[in-house]
Amino acid sequence: MPRTLREVVFVDGVRTPFGKAGQKGIYAQTRADDLVIKCIRELLRRHPELPPERVEEVAIAATTQIGDQGLTLGRMAALLSGLPTTTPGYSIDRMCAGAMTAVTTVASSIAFGAIDVAIAGGVEHMGRHPMGEGVDPNPRIVAEKLVDPSALVMGSTAENLHDRYPSLTRERSDAYAVGSQDKLAKAYANNQIQPDLVPVATRHQELGFGLATEDEPPRPGTTVHDLAQLKTPFRPHGNVTAGNSAGLNDGATACILASADAAQELGLPVRMGLRDFAFVGVEPEVMGIGPVPAAEKALRKAGLSIDDIGLFELNEAFAVQVVAFLEHFGLADDDPRVNQYGGAIATGHPLAASGVRLMTQLARQFEEHPDVRYGMTAMCIGIGMGGAVIWENPHHADYGREAAA
């Protein structure tokens, strides 16, 4: 018997302020699981119309699934957030696209009809769990030259991208990075960031308790001149610097997804409709190009073209990979549809957490731009992948109708 897929909607998303990884960061003495728990509790607090027992899945992503990011984090976070014991949960890892994959995976369960409501999110405490902690790469990678060893060092893959596309210069990357900082500062000034942040009490043994209410990484006022002075840690006289990359960060995100029917039944707000998504693999050495084929595939499946996308939320692991995406699709480096609130270069990129930040911001931009019908969240993914998700704006007059082919 044929089965009818169900519409999936994005109800709401929140995140912790992002911190700088390391001993001086705001979350130096705060647990990773506590960060994501604060997000889940905030979602439940913001949505008293959602009975906790109606949450049928909690999928939480983390790249390094050990210690306070281990122990079947999704399930533990559900229990520690006060969700009933009947709510199951699991952990997800697709490196940088962990939270994005958590969203598409629970969305698939909803579309299939297995569940009605789910929480998806991600956390990465790169201070407590530096990238590569405890990894044990298979020696065949080297022996059989399957992957260039540089593929495991993300900064090196960004340098490799500069090699592949000589038109992508350091100057373009730096200019893009300055734009990201400027846009975030403006978004903060316009109170476009704060409403989606969950304040987090930060414990510090010497300093006492504090309260994180804003992102720690941004460097507003950064100039191209400032960035030009920075070293290129991944290769001598290279192009990739701390200034035109996202940093090493701590933070968590979470969102509620529901079937359109359940949202209507419970009175949950609909902030975005999920149209299509795609994950595509690329050569690991140039993982930054991943979003290009992923976006193409998602657009193809959705029956849309790049011109139909009115707003983009692209993760900025490295400026060069965003600029590569823009160049591929013929968009200007400073296209106003792209990353209106700035991006990860300014806010930070706690790997597996970032996907939901893109979606939460896109949802807010949809409200601000009811004229835009479609938006895209996309990101590059370590070990050579890209992910893209296409969303429809419920504030648009044609929401829900057949896409104009």
Add this chain to the structure above:
Amino acid sequence: MTQATTRTDSTPATETAATAPPNAGTPASVPTGFEEVVTHTPVRDIPLPGGAGVLALVTLDNGFDHTKPNTFGPQTIAGLRATVERLAQRAADGEIHAVGITGKPFVFAVGADLKAVVQATSRDEALEVARAGHAAFAAVTDLPVPTFAFLNGAAMGGGVELALAADYRTISAGVPALALPETFLGLVPGWGGCYLLPHLVGPANALTVIIENPMNTNRMLKGPQAFQLGIADVMFDPADFLEESLRWAASVLTDETTVQREEVSRDESEWKAALAAAKTLVDLKTGGKAPAPYRALELVRAARTSTRDEAFAAEDEALADLVMGDELRAGLYSFDLVQRRSKRPAGAPDKALARRVTKVGIVGAGLMASQLALLFAQRLEVPVVMTDLDEARVAKGVGYVQGEVDKLLAKHRVSADRANRLKALVTGATTKDGFADADFVIEAVFEEMSVKKQVWHEVEAVVSPECVLATNTSSLSVSEMAAGLAHPERVVGFHFFNPVAVMPLLEIIRGQQTDDATLATAFAIGTTLKKTTILVKDSPSFVVNRLLGRFMGEVAKVVDEGTPIEVADRAFTGLAPMPPFVLLGLVGPAIALHNNETLAKAFPDRFYVSPNLRRVVEARKQAIYGWPQGRPVVDPEVEALFEKPADPVVLTTEEVRERVLGVLADEARRMLDEGVVQAPMDLDLAMITGAGFQFWNGGLTPLLDREGVSERVNGRRFLPPGVASVPA
């Protein structure tokens, strides 16, 4: 002010900060070099949401984890005072708009560092300590901006009082313990507690915390209970307690939230009624012999009409008096015994020698055996096999355990799964075959040497050579019982007190041949059973029954010589938990007589067997007192059994007390000289946990020292001055 504490009974305590070892108490030597663990008071500015301004958040943190809770010593108080002064300046300058105080994870603060408090060598010094705390806390109250206490974790004594000094309080639903345990230890809540709490929650609720809970084996409130009493304005879940507290504080500052509290009555009759009820309880518990709770009652009484300054000054004076009083010192000594010495029993062998126990055998299925079966199943969680002579007795014993488990289930003290597990663990049999794979067999059969020896021979035929054989004898020689066995080295005495589930004490008796592995196993089991264990030499009636036997025997002798029972009974208020002849009824005249006879046989020159008591037993009377009109009156039939001497010697209560304390001093000295226990502290720990002797008397020997009885009788004290008393 004060820190501390845990219960003195065997109730399992949750492993939280509340039961963590405190810094309190002094111990077995005169307090010397004291180093304060300073609780720091770092401040961070918190931008509050909704334009509510900046809240300066003070975190109390001594730099250790929750097992070493925050306390207030002199440096801490001085540091807090300085912090608050800086905040006052910043508030005046308009830099901050509110002040909040919270604790480190799981702990707010557990009160004054009592080790520091007892450093005071003069009343003036003690007064200074009291005033310094008051000044620091009052400075919080007097800050020119709204003040908030965020009670995130365990709060006791001065920790609670610091919270009371703030304008508003939030509390975590996860707070494991909130208490004012001062009167339990021998102090009063003297950093504002006796004034601020009744004005916040009314006299009846305040006295629940100040008097009733401490007087009931130092009971503590959980977060929700404290909230219900009105101690906090709002309660939040632990998961995001501080975030929600700060959000709430912001809403109070912006008037979005109005804090509503129940109006506290100023009506004198209401206060009087609450005070009278509390005093009745104190009289019942202390017989008027412990000064601290009475001082606390007086402070609460005065609080109704006092100004803050008057009330705080009165608290200072009360603290100064009590700090320089022997009752507090003895209370802290007792606290240290039950908290520390009980965890490291003096003379116990290396824990590593203990053998694993995976199955327990119990010989007998009577009431004692059945109580033991339930306790072993609950705590050891291993199969327990009870044996008795016939099916009916076995069925009755197993039935008792199942019935008790059902009661626990009905009271939601155990889950259905747990109930199933406990019931399945306890089985019975009429043969001892089931002991073959047991690692520990305890007997609770008739108190007769030949019976016990026969039992051990039968058991030894079944069990492995390493299986520990424990006897619950209360009076027979463990060494004699072991003699003649193939492996006498695995026999040990394991003397419980009735009722087994409630009484914390377990006397562990080493026979002449008992080896270290057996003894270590016995101590390990005792610890798992959550009992206070004491090592005792194989000697007549061990510790508690010997001291109580001498005590009861002498009281009986006094009565036999002509002093009325009621007079004798009044002589021990505030010493024993109940008058001797009431206790006699509780223990059972027959059992008391048996104990006296055993001891008189061993020590005919000192222990007395009362012919009157024998007649009471022969007449099968179960008690000395009757309760005809709800008041205890000596049963006329019992009275008639007592023969009046030809030349009655009628003593006063004071004379009775002096004479009986004298023989206790004599017996205690002899027991130490014989090496029955390692030190006077063990006698005291045994009497506190096994006979309900009082904290503020330090059990027994500090009382004997304090009243000069030790020197009069033995020519010397039991403990040097300063150990359980104010240093000379």
